[in-house]
């Protein structure tokens with residue numbers, strides 16, 4: 012566990028400043044400007060039980076991981092951050108820390124497939140129950156709350172349909188019955204949206220995506236502002252051991268420094284792509300929270316700085332046509348994942364969301380998802396035009 016000094020300082024530095032400096036003081040020993048990779052499993056003690064800087068074993072804590080945890084906490088506006096080996100490890104650790112067999116949780120009806128699989132295939136046999144609900148509909152969420160509901164699990168925007176949920180509204184519902192709100196902020200990144208300031212108890216990230224930003228590392232993070240939760244998460248992080256390694260922490264931290272500039276460019280390029288797709292005769296529907304007709308646009312405009320770099324769309328001629336488009340692009344690489352500098356294209360039905368096929372969370376088979384990168388926008392538009400024509 013790591014406490015962040017940033018958000019509580021008298022003058023709160025801006026986002027880009029925090030991304031570069033929070034938790035990242037020059038190395039006290041050598042003055043190295045970049046936090047070193049402390050690639051060590053253990054730390055020498057001078058006297059039994061007396062550590063030199065609070066570190067004894069890298070599963071419990073490592074200075075490179077600490078730097079990342081402090082930076083994440085500062086960017087999300089929470090006191091405590093935790094870094095994990097993957098986004099799913101973060102999700103699993105949160106669930107074990109907070110939920111017990113017999114508890115119930117509410118999931119978005121288009122949750123990320125891996126989250127759904129974790130809960131449906133691993134947590135249900137362990138004793139949890141869940142309901143899937145369209146989180147954009149607060150009345151539906153209220154109606155789904157049960158006495159055993161301990162957690163509302165929110166993604167906004169969602170993967171891959173980019174549905175929007177009202178974070179403040181969900182926090183009010185959760186807290187009304189003593190439940191918690193966890194927000195998976197992977198798609199927005201802390202640059203575009205800070206759920207803790209809207210009432211969330213915990214923020215979750217797959218740092219594999221925008222936070223790392225270069226498709227070269229898998230990782231996850233949790234941030235909370237609640238001392239009781241921080242204690243439980245610290246205990247489970249150390250005890251379950253799905254922690255981020257020093258080199259992965261360093262790579263993620265290196266990516267994090269440029270998050271603000273990358274996100275602005277992702278958003279600029281996504282807006283150009285949306286404009287092209289919205290006017291294209293082969294496209295039947297575009298999913299992007301920045302479109303005034305997108306359900307939840309008003310809520311997104313209220314709680315997000317901009318609308319992000321993810322765009323999904325349906326083609327008129329069904330699955331075969333969708334698969335052809337995925338095959339034809341040259342710059343948009345066919346692949347899973349998202350949030351890196353390079354543009355990616357994928358077919359959620361057969362790729363990232365294959366695990367929800369046949370369930371209530373199944374996605375349309377004519378759907379294509381784009382992770383719009385930060386290349387020159389004109390080149391991206393030309394590539395999409397060629398693939399669609």
Ligand code: PLP
Nearest residue numbers: 097098099123170197217219230
């Ligand atoms: N949450 C969302 C919204 C995701 O898209 C993903 C992965 O795609 C995850 C969580 C899981 O993260 P990871 O792949 O780092 O385990």
